[in-house]
Amino acid sequence: MAAGWLARGRPPGLNKRATMLLPQHLYYLGAGDEPWLDLMDNDEVADRVVMLNIGPGRTADENVWRADLRGSLPAADSDPGEREWQFRIDRGDGHLVHPLVAECFTTALQTVWVQDDELFAYRPAPEVSPPRVVKIDEFVGSLPTRPLYVNLPRGFDEHPERRYPVIYMQDGQNCFEAFVADSYVGAWQADLAAEFLIGQGLMQECIVVGVSHGQEDRMLEYLPPYAAFTPPSRRPFVKALTGENSDKPLARPIQPQAGRADKTVRYYQDEIAPYLEQHYRALQGRENRATCGSSMGGLFAVYTALEHPEFARNHAALSSSFWITRTRDGKLEMIERMRTGPRQDIRLWLDSGTRSAPNRGDDGMRETLKARDALLEAGYVPGVDFQYFLDEGGIHNEASWAARLPMIFQFLFPAT
Structure with missing residues (x-):
């Protein structure tokens, strides 16, 4: 690997x-x-x-x-x-x-x-412990209780004076090979990528935290509040949205639900970040934070970059689900906001593959190209403010995202 x-x-x-x-x-x-x-x-x-x-x-x-x-x-x-x-x-x-x-x-x-x-980048202790992933089984906060996975860099125990930037990854149960058993789709192997890149002097020593999604609430947690989603009429969604918990027919149809990404950003900023700063010596400040996600998690990364730049300056959006922000007139609301909104002080990685699955789809390639063009129209400078990458043959799955992750980690926090 x-x-x-x-x-x-x-x-x-x-x-x-x-x-x-x-x-x-x-x-x-x-x-x-x-x-x-x-x-x-x-x-x-x-x-x-x-x-x-x-x-x-x-x-x-x-x-x-x-x-x-x-x-x-x-x-x-x-x-x-x-x-x-x-x-x-x-x-x-x-x-x-x-x-x-x-x-x-x-x-x-x-x-x-x-x-x-x-x-x-410093004189290390004589013996340096290897990196490790700590699982917090039940992180209790304003959103439903969920696991957090905290990947600590090498030498964390031997260098108590050191503090670290943080990469916040969405869909945290899919991030780390050390806990691949917690995922039903495979792992990004973020722990292996970070260990290799840091050891070779290609990436800053970082904490990488995987924030698990909210199960049935996943779509809404990552969806911007200016977009809406109508869940399938399945009982897990019905219970989450209406409180009804029976096999009887629905008393009323499920209505479109506004996204809750604004609440998720506050959850990251006001609850998870202070916890990491207190318990794991995470650095404060937007310059020392990054978000990283794929599909709906990529959409959330772009939303955070554009609407809440105070939280983090660095962002990576892989195979983002721009399609879900389509309005009745056919426009993609998020991409329109990229084009017409205020120019933010951010660094954004934007990518897609070329297949949603073997032999079909394009992994959102066309929408991602539109997003790139919107950034250019808004005055963002490629290579400075953002980086666009097309993964020829890349598929909408964890294996393709894992293959791109070393490039992304070097972009988010390059070695200095």
Whole structure:
């Protein structure tokens, strides 16, 4: 899986290095006999820098080595693709330090510590615990009680001074391979993607929280309040919407229900975010938050970006269900609001596949293209404010979304 992720490369528009911009120093904690830092270009050695022994390591066989580099730091607002550089370490004893799935590390980190074949933006503790997913079985709040899944990054226990940005993922029961048994459709493998990207210096250390949906209320929880949905006349929906709980015919037909996404955003902002800040050292502020979802969850991400930018600046909307906001005159209300509404300070990933299922549908490709065009008309700048991606052959399912997730995580919180 990791090799496949690496082969997909960087997010579109972020995968070319105009110049190699190097940090001032690189530190390596490990064994070696006069090691060298090999600076790479397209997987070939372009330059070599001797590494200096600056102190003892964790054991008698290790030392802390430093390479002094000649590069200059890039501008803080430069494109992440222009900040990437490549290297490996030649230990001098016949061993090379590089990722398991590539000939060299490719990273945008500008402070680099290498320990146990992973990259860090700080000096890590001697022993670093692996990432883990914590399940909160019953999170009680203003919306119906549901599970939360909290993916904590590596070293969470050993670095109590560190605080972390948060990616809020919709349909949380489908997000993590560690709890794939909780899903009936498969997992996005967000835990595996984050572990790989963070370890290779391609993504910031983040908390990824999966917020489960409200079962029968899912459609309404993710639907904007300016749109309506008429549920099927099935008992679970009837009970949720009317309180009736019998097998008798309905006393009245089910009426269209206005969306409740505004309430769901407040639930995220006023209840889940403070909980994570109190218990899991989550960073505060919109710059340190992202939302990510697919289908109706993607629609909710776009709604949050446009209508509640105070909550989060970064958003990813995969295979979004724009169709459900169609009005009687045939217009897609959400896309019209993208075109005519106030221009928000956001970063938005927008994508679709090309099939809703094998050999049929288009995964909302046409509507997503209209959404892209609406953003352009409104003055949003591709590569700066938003990124559009078409997944040729992608299907409306968890496997396709999982395949795109490494690009998306790098877009939401790229390594710095």
